Amino acid sequence: MAKEFWRWKEYNWKSPDKDWKQAKIITAGVDVGSVSSKTAIMADGELYAYSLMRTGSDSPQSARKTIDWAMDGTGLTLDNIHYVVGTGYGRVNIPFSKKAITEIACHARGANYIWGQSVKTVLDMGGQDCKAIKCDDKGKVTAFLMNDKCAAGTGRGMEVFADLLSVPIEEMGNLSLSLDKEPEPVSSTCVVFAKSEALGLLRQGWSKEKVLAAYCSAMAHRVFTLLEKIGVEKDFVITGGISKNTGVVKRLETELKLTALPKPPQYDPQLAGAIGAALFAKALVEKEKR
Amino acid sequence: MLANYGYKDGSGDFFITIDTDKCNGCGKCVAICPARVLGLITDESDPFRDIPVVAVTEEHRRKIKYSCAPCKPTVGRKTLPCIYACQPNAIKHSW
CATH class of the missing domain: 3.30.420.40 (ATPase, nucleotide binding domain)
Incomplete structure (x- = not known):
């Protein structure tokens, strides 16, 4: 088979030192984009695990795959996650998400988390x-x-x-x-x-x-x-x-005539939308409690 | 939030800007628009907003130059219906 030059690296990550069992609020943001699907899982508003993979032709299935991969090896199941927010092109088609928020809001929120409030x-x-x-x-x-x-x-x-x-x-x-x-x-x-x-x-x-x-x-x-x-x-x-x-x-x-802020080493800028969605999920959990 | 709907192509800039902070979700612009370019939606970009907000419908976003054309005579232009109907002054056209 011919080499697929377009193929980029799919990967997942989990925090080596955090334990989700200690966290009060666990939320997830699932960003089903047109090309890639991302999931960010946050424990009390801090990034705990994520995954980044290609979106298939079936968007509910892609959403499921990406969240499963992010949870892989953590012992987490969907039941442990208090709130899932969906974003991206496929946001209306994520069966296990509670709310859909546009990627516009999520990217702004995610960038604010990754680079800080000067953005x-x-x-x-x-x-x-x-x-x-x-x-x-x-x-x-x-x-x-x-x-x-x-x-x-x-x-x-x-x-x-x-x-x-x-x-x-x-x-x-x-x-x-x-x-x-x-x-x-x-x-x-x-x-x-x-x-x-x-x-x-x-x-x-x-x-x-x-x-x-x-x-x-x-x-x-x-x-x-x-x-x-x-x-x-x-x-x-x-x-x-x-x-x-x-x-x-x-x-x-x-x-x-302006330089973009360099990316912090611990974050992948492709995940900004998913991180933003997970942060909104946390805010929504807190709103429900009030 | 200034929500810009539309596009830019070789023939110019075609954007409808909705100031969502001013929009009160009354829907008068939706009713008056002969081409049904506008619609009320729950604001997916602001999850904490309780009232609906007006937006350019998905169907028209990539062709508003043509959808809006009948309301834009080249001579003796009067106020566009949507802008006229909007009391809080939340709608702007870029062209």
């Missing part, structure tokens, strides 16, 4: 859309703008390019930065057209690196116009899968 602008670059979010020091959304009209400028687009250029998806960002001179961005905004354009460039003799650079800068520019519309305030952070692609991030930072 004012969050850019979520997801699998199939891209959202610019502004929030206050409590992680409450004050404005948002979403582009879900097409898949260019998103993770899905990157996967298509990984396959086209036979470059493993994790290496794409750095490879695109290996050029001395920046090429013109590809002009197509649609990923299908961008792919044909890129193929044309390859056949003309462009190197992989050059095509990749052209695509990354087109993506960065597209997102830039979205951010410009809503106005960027410091501190600025990027969540979602593309936040791990240095090629896009670096070019976006150059265009914005």
